[in-house]
Amino acid sequence: xxxxxxxxxxxxxxxxxxxxxxxxxxxxxxxxxxxxxxxxxxxxxxxxxxxxxxxxxxxxxxxxxxxxxxxxxxxxxxxxxxxxxxxxxxxxxxxxxxxxxxxxxxxxxxxxxxxxxxxxxxxxxxxxxxxxxxxxxxxxxxxxxxxxxxxxxxxxxxxxxxxxxxxxxxxxxxxxxxxxxxxxxxxxxxxxxxxxxxxxxxxxxxxxxxxxxxxxxxxxxxxxxxxxxxxxxxxxxxxxxxxxxxxxxxxxxxxxxxxxxxxxxxxxxxxxxxxxxxxxxxxxxxxxxxxxxxxxxxxxxxxxxxxxxxxxxxxxxxxxxxxxxxxxxxxxxxxxxxxxxxxxxxxxxxxxxxxxx
Amino acid sequence: xxxxxxxxxxxxxxxxxxxxxxxxxxxxxxxxxxxxxxxxxxxxxxxxxxxxxxxxxxxxxxxxxxxxxxxxxxxxxxxxxxxxxxxxxxxxxxxxxxxxxxxxxxxxxxxxxxxxxxxxxxxxxxxxxxxxxxxxxxxxxxxxxxxxxxxxxxxxxxxxxxxxxxxxxxxxxxxxxxxxxxxxxxxxxxxxxxxxx
Numbered sequence: 427x428x429x430x431x432x433x434x435x436x437x438x439x440x441x442x443x444x445x446x447x448x449x450x451x452x453x454x455x456x457x458x459x460x461x462x463x464x465x466x467x468x469x470x471x472x473x474x475x476x477x478x479x480x481x482x483x484x485x486x487x488x489x490x491x492x493x494x495x496x497x498x499x500x501x502x503x504x505x506x507x508x509x510x511x512x513x514x515x516x517x518x519x520x521x522x523x524x525x526x527x528x529x530x531x532x533x534x535x536x537x538x539x540x541x542x543x544x545x546x547x548x549x550x551x552x553x554x555x556x557x558x559x560x561x562x563x564x565x566x567x568x569x570x571x572x573x574x575x576x577x578x579x580x581x582x583x584x585x586x587x588x589x590x591x592x593x594x595x596x597x598x599x600x601x602x603x604x605x606x607x608x609x610x611x612x613x614x615x616x617x618x619x620x621x622x623x624x625x626x627x628x629x630x631x632x633x634x635x636x637x638x639x640x641x642x643x644x645x646x647x648x649x650x651x652x653x654x655x656x657x658x659x660x661x662x663x664x665x666x667x668x669x670x671x672x673x674x675x676x677x678x679x680x681x682x683x684x685x686x687x688x689x690x691x692x693x694x695x696x697x698x699x700x701x702x703x704x705x706x707x708x709x710x711x712x713x714x715x716x717x718x719x720x721x722x723x724x725x726x727x728x729x730x731x732x733x734x735x736x737x738x739x740x741x742x743x744x745x746x747x748x749x750x751x752x753x754x755x756x757x758x759x760x761x762x763x764x765x766x767x768x769x770x771x772x773x774x775x776x777x778x779x780x781x782x783x
Numbered sequence: 784x785x786x787x788x789x790x791x792x793x794x795x796x797x798x799x800x801x802x803x804x805x806x807x808x809x810x811x812x813x814x815x816x817x818x819x820x821x822x823x824x825x826x827x828x829x830x831x832x833x834x835x836x837x838x839x840x841x842x843x844x845x846x847x848x849x850x851x852x853x854x855x856x857x858x859x860x861x862x863x864x865x866x867x868x869x870x871x872x873x874x875x876x877x878x879x880x881x882x883x884x885x886x887x888x889x890x891x892x893x894x895x896x897x898x899x900x901x902x903x904x905x906x907x908x909x910x911x912x913x914x915x916x917x918x919x920x921x922x923x924x925x926x927x928x929x930x931x932x933x934x935x936x937x938x939x940x941x942x943x944x945x946x947x948x949x950x951x952x953x954x955x956x957x958x959x960x961x962x963x964x965x966x967x968x969x970x971x972x973x974x975x976x977x978x979x980x
Binding site: 435436439440442445448449450451473476477478479480481482483487488489490493494496497499500503504507508568569570726 | 807810811814815816817818819832835836837839840843844868869872892893894895898899904907908909911912915926929930931933954955958961962
């Protein structure tokens with residue numbers, strides 16, 4: 427039998443028959459007898475027994491009655507679901523957006539099936555030889571936008587279903603990322619290091635600005651929409667030698683038709699309500715609480731700050747053309763010189779003792 | 784007719800063939816454990832129950848398209864976890880809750896007193912239990928998934944969105960830590976005995 431070779435407490439804990447004996451008292455494997463014959467294992471087994479008893483049994487679940495009531499409710503909800511016409515789970519603006527937008531593209535993305543099946547928002551960091559060349563891949567498998575902060579201070583809001591890859595550290599001369607799906611970019615200004623977004627068909631190049639790229643695998647077009655600054659868009663593989671370079675100004679958008687390999691004429695575009703482009707982040711004498719909650723809903727982050735200390739703080743500020751990190755920096759500096767913040771994933775922690783009088 | 788004693792994969796196949804009795808059997812088998820897990824991820828217990836129901840709803844509604852999972856238990860647990868994460872994320876603007884990656888796994892282990900007959904064992908077990916409940920949330924969650932939900936390392940890793948090595952580390956670190964403290968206290972106890980006797 428295997429148990430003769432056990433040398434750790436964990437091996438006993440992981441033995442289903444041992445657990446059964448400890449938890450239920452049913453000794454189907456003859457543990458009592460075995461331990462008498464194997465005195466050397468008694469200490470380990472005793473420790474494992476204590477541990478299993480300390481970990482206990484799951485008592486938090488439901489009684490048989492509660493379970494059957496939940497089952498009944500579930501059948502009822504299934505019935506309700508099957509007789510409903512409209513799909514749910516998406517808010518009004520998502521439906522509106524889905525109806526308006528046309529996208530395209532397919533990157534040869536490797537997406538782990540396992541990550542797809544179990545994760546909400548999966549992030550994969552492949553091991554790499556040198557830290558400088560390490561590529562980070564983010565796949566947003568959730569139903570809400572996901573914030574991605576880059577090392578240069580730029581912010582990307584990756585929409586559900588979007589995939590983004592970027593180096594842990596950008597090259598000295600340029601900043602390059604790859605996108606499939608939809609994302610909104612706020613790029614920190616740096617004239618010497620242009621920022622390039624690659625999709626399968628087009629390259630979008632900027633210096634410092636904010637814009638949106640919509641490039642979904644299953645759509646015939648790729649769309650780029652500019653909120654601020656100037657953006658250059660071109661094909662990945664130009665036909666003939668005529669490398670068409672489309673220049674977009676604020677509130678302009680251009681669509682690239684994949685089947686015909688050409689750009690349509692840029693057009694001025696109405697900004698979808700509730701999209702981040704629509705928010706101008708202009709505040710005049712606004713409570714700090716209002717500003718933070720606007721940032722929270724726009725970027726999908728949570729912000730922890732000392733509410734009591736900042737209760738009577740009011741700010742006037744315009745934050746439209748800045749990545750999230752710059753916005754936070756400006757707000758914190760405006761509150762007081764001692765106010766600081768740090769990012770922990772999608773969570774912002776602000777430390778402050780109060781505002782400037 | 785289907786009964787709980789059938790293996791999960793067979794129940795699942797019957798469900799694909801519209802067998803409501805098999806669905807009932809699966810529901811009864813896993814609802815309590817899933818609810819227990821859900822409640823440990825959010826202190827909003829109504830939300831936990833809701834998410835467990837939605838996970839089961841999905842099984843029936845999409846039964847024709849769902850492949851038979853390698854582990855039905857792990858599949859359902861992952862569904863509950865994902866749903867709760869999604870709902871917390873949706874609600875957090877209003878409630879300032881953190882996302883599930885940072886959410887405290889709040890489950891407290893309860894010693895199995897019914898199986899303890901002598902005072903020395905009770906003392907030892909309760910001491911270990913106190914140490915267990917002081918472990919970091921992630922270590923507690925890994926131990927919970929291993930010993931309460933009987934998941935293997937790979938399933939725990941997928942569920943917690945970490946690699947198998949990290950999952951294994953979480954388990955071992957947890958057990959190693961409490962053993963060190965516990966054994967340390969045993970030694971202290973022995974030393975005290977030496978001094979007094």
